Amino acid sequence: MNLRTVLSDSDEVSNQSRQAKQKNKIIRTLSKSNHALTIPELQKQVRISTPTVIKLINELITDDLVQEEGKKETDNGRRPTLYSLNINRFYAVGVEILFKRISVSVVRLDQEVMLERQNREFRLENTPECLEEVVSFIRETLDDCDVSMDNILGIGIGLTGRVNSLTGESYNFFTFTEKPVGQYLTERLDKQVFVDNDTHVMGLAEQVLGQAKEARNALILNVSRGLGMTIIANKRLITGGMGFAGEFGHMQMGNSDKLCICGKRGCLGMEVSGYALEENFKQAIKEGGTSLAINDKPLEDIRYDDILEAANQGDGLCINLLQEMGEILGMALGNIVNLLNPELIIIGGKFAQAGYMFSDSIKTGMNKTALTLPLKYVTLKTSQLGSESGSIGASAMVFKQHDLI
Missing domain, CATH: 3.30.420.40 (ATPase, nucleotide binding domain)
Structure with a gap:
């Protein structure tokens, strides 16, 4: 089962979709925990029967999404196994588009920046040529990155000007696309794209890894x-x-x-x-x-x-x-x-x-x-946070959309 399927919020009702939702719940619980968890600790939080948790954890290990983290220290009795998320399977791309700069970062779930590129010669304009330049710069950055596209959950974009984050519409730039720019870029880049105002994205960066934690x-x-x-x-x-x-x-x-x-x-x-x-x-x-x-x-x-x-x-x-x-x-x-x-x-x-x-x-x-x-x-x-805060915040927007942080 691939990462996109596991993290999907599909309304489909079937045994397979129910198990995917249960795996999703386990992944989100492990992602938000600041330490590895045992089966009983997981079962208590996700409220799934212990046999089902054991079965799903084993499948997630097979899918390389979860890993064993050794044994938990106890005063007596058998020491239970600890489990954590394999963070090397969870990445997001953060893009900051300003008047005179574009930045693209590939960021792991633990906020480790794997690759960061900037173009200070970039000039933001409400033209098809400028939008094409954005698409090309994102693609070039991804081509230069060692992270598999299968492990990238999506692309977050912080764009200056007024943006409707719910619809992906921009009201100041890239207004000429027939579809909201978020949807347009999703189709062009073959990854789910989330768009918000650059200031909101900066604020999210402060909340996730800055002084507003x-x-x-x-x-x-x-x-x-x-x-x-x-x-x-x-x-x-x-x-x-x-x-x-x-x-x-x-x-x-x-x-x-x-x-x-x-x-x-x-x-x-x-x-x-x-x-x-x-x-x-x-x-x-x-x-x-x-x-x-x-x-x-x-x-x-x-x-x-x-x-x-x-x-x-x-x-x-x-x-x-x-x-x-x-x-x-x-x-x-x-x-x-x-x-x-x-x-x-x-x-x-x-x-x-x-x-x-x-x-x-x-x-x-x-x-x-x-x-x-x-x-x-x-x-x-x-x-x-410095100049990287915008693109890191944009990547955090992707993780937040998937309820991983």
Whole structure:
């Protein structure tokens, strides 16, 4: 029996399908356990008769999906055999598609990255040619990987812009396909493809292997070229009815009169984002400011990455711009703290590299708007996951869809 059949949630009613569902239950139980289990321990959790558990475990061992892990230490009597999942049979592909970068990772169930590829020359456009480039890059990465396609459960994609994770539709990019882009890519790549917004995927990465592992209620911010938020409430990611929850950058919490790409004015993202940092920097230089970030570059070629790097090198102008932005963000976050009462806020995205220079100014802003008691309850942290968090989170989306994590 192959992996896809075992993990299927088919509604078919037959003895074979019933056994497949029972095997599925055993696999999910072993996957979520942080230690190997004995037959009695498995039987207690899956609520299947002991003889049936023994039979199914032996079949799963034959299928190379489960393995023996030695004997359990006991005070007396016969030591029972321990069983665990053979994680080398469970992989997912994670893809992160941003405006100026595409990343593909092949990740094992234990979050070990087996292969990771990036293309920084990639430019996201709403064209068939760009979509074909995405398909080709994923295929090339899989061709270079030693993992068998039979052991890959699916492909998760974190795509910038508005995405309906339930239907696989993208509303900003690849809108020209007759079918939802998730379905289109499933057919092209011959693997189940799950699509979500890149910020939600980043938040999932924090929940699965980052600093939000133990948090019940948390906010994970994606502060990069744009501004987004993942909301975790009672350990569940809140995506909303169409997957649009967390559009923090389009909340009317700022003072800017600049026209946003959404067509409205006053959006917070026009004051807090990589784009806003670039615009503020250019204005400051035109008004006579000086900065290390220029470094013989034409002003129009300066990117927010350059400004963040210069701030880390001690550049006064860049530090001031960053801290002004952090305070505005903190004041907006204070309102969200009053509304949702989270225990944890994580600053993720490219701005995480600014560390305390950014987070300290955020705290200053939060002090101005948040109520005292909710503010004392919340902890502000900076993400430690780095640039791989998006593609790893996208692979975690596949494992979560199969209820393995």
